[in-house]
Amino acid sequence: MSFHVLTAELIQECSTFNKGRTGLDEYRVEILETGAAAIAQRREARAELKGFLDVAEAEGWRVTHALSATATPGPIVTAEAFEHLLGIITDAAAAQKDSLDGVLLALHGAMAAEGCDDPEGELLTRLRAILGPDLPIGITLDLHTNTTPEMAAGANVAVSFKTYPHVDHVETASHAARVMQRLMEGRARGRTLRLKLPMLDEANGGRSDVMPTMAYYDRARAHETEPGILAVSVNSGFADADVLESGPSILVSYDLLTEGAAARAEQIARDLAGSIWADRDACANRFLSVAETCAYVQGFQPKRPGPLVISDFSDNPGAGAYGDATNLLAGLLELNLQNAGFGPLIDPEAAATLHGHALGETVTLPVGGKCDPRYGGAPLMLTGEIRHLSAEGLLVGDGPVIGGITFRFGKTAVLRVNGIDILIVTERGQAYDLQQFKAFGIQPETLSVLGLKSQQHFRAAFEPIAAEVIVCDCGALASPNYRIRDYFKLRRPIWPLDEIAGAPDFLIS
Known part of the structure; x- marks a missing residue:
């Protein structure tokens, strides 16, 4: 059976402390293209779209590519650009909804816009309103994502990078696409659990070339071989954004059809979070x-x-x-x-x-x-x-x-x-x-x-x-001295800005 999949890339990381604004012109510097024009530029690049398309061709999918929009990290996105970019994706979903079998989105996870601190969560919420609760949606994320409950709720599978420097764009997207194949075939029903730590940053900012951080990714990969575990993502967060959910998180996507997978997903998330908390002072940089x-x-x-x-x-x-x-x-x-x-x-x-x-x-x-x-x-x-x-x-x-x-x-x-x-x-x-x-x-x-x-x-x-x-x-x-910036929106208490005595609370959604 041939499946029809909607794909899009919307990638931007935003410092809320930068006084400027990111508009459509800033996207055009890197890429702001739709459909075939976007594919022509990104098909053989080190980009998530290549990973989606590699699996699509292997599995015989029909792909509708809505958008590739990526800008260098910078200030928050203007309201006009935000609505324009999300509108391209949601309009495509509305136009194709009767024939779609799945959606794959390459996102960053630390985007911010005028009037919206969680653009990725807002995009997923809008897509669910159009496509309903059952159509499989998969997302890829930068490991510097500030994940939100809305992002986890909207994604049947979420896969973050496991390298920093980020060199696994294609592999991450291929992983999400392979899981999407299982979801569309009905061999799995995905749900994503999110655990948020009371931290502003992981000790090494997510570096995959130093211990102890690199060991977290090794553990995540090992967990992904377990029955019912579709993806495990260790996210260091993005401390340069003053938003409610800034900071490290764990995402575990699991299969509702596998007995015990939900409980195992929570145990995996708690174990990884416990290690990250225990290692919070183990910074490799001098x-x-x-x-x-x-x-x-x-x-x-x-x-x-x-x-x-x-x-x-x-x-x-x-x-x-x-x-x-x-x-x-x-x-x-x-x-x-x-x-x-x-x-x-x-x-x-x-x-x-x-x-x-x-x-x-x-x-x-x-x-x-x-x-x-x-x-x-x-x-x-x-x-x-x-x-x-x-x-x-x-x-x-x-x-x-x-x-x-x-x-x-x-x-x-x-x-x-x-x-x-x-x-x-x-x-x-x-x-x-x-x-x-x-x-x-x-x-x-x-x-x-x-x-x-x-x-x-x-x-x-x-x-x-x-x-x-x-x-x-x-x-x-x-x-890295966070105290030079004034934070107002963070969920508090949060390390290292606040003292946290005893075992921390891990928020699960």
């Missing part, structure tokens, strides 16, 4: 101040070829930070380095100014620190030589995170100042692919020092070429 970072750079003696890679952790655009913090850059410029690199620093004004000059010119201009100097430093007045100009900032990723995906930085320039090639860009984006530098004349492997605006995704491509990696907290918006 966060250096700017002064400590610069001292480390000065004394660095490499033990293998490659650059000393510095994560400008708290100014990660991938966590919704502004990407224009200057504190770390200012410190590095004082060291008179040779053959160093830094970026991507997001400064549309500086990029436009540099494009008013020619290659090889020496230019003086203010760089960075323009969005909110309280977080990460004020603008720097720099004098440097223009080493590269690109009108579109276009590149195609070739690494494990964005391999095959076309990426646009907009107007892009490389300014060499005090031995540092500074990659200055217009559009938002963190560092997670070597091509983000190579496309603009910077060869990361050959550098002495490389500062990256990224927290963890950079490791997939840059750690293999690095002599060493260190992490700096420059005091920008995504600082």
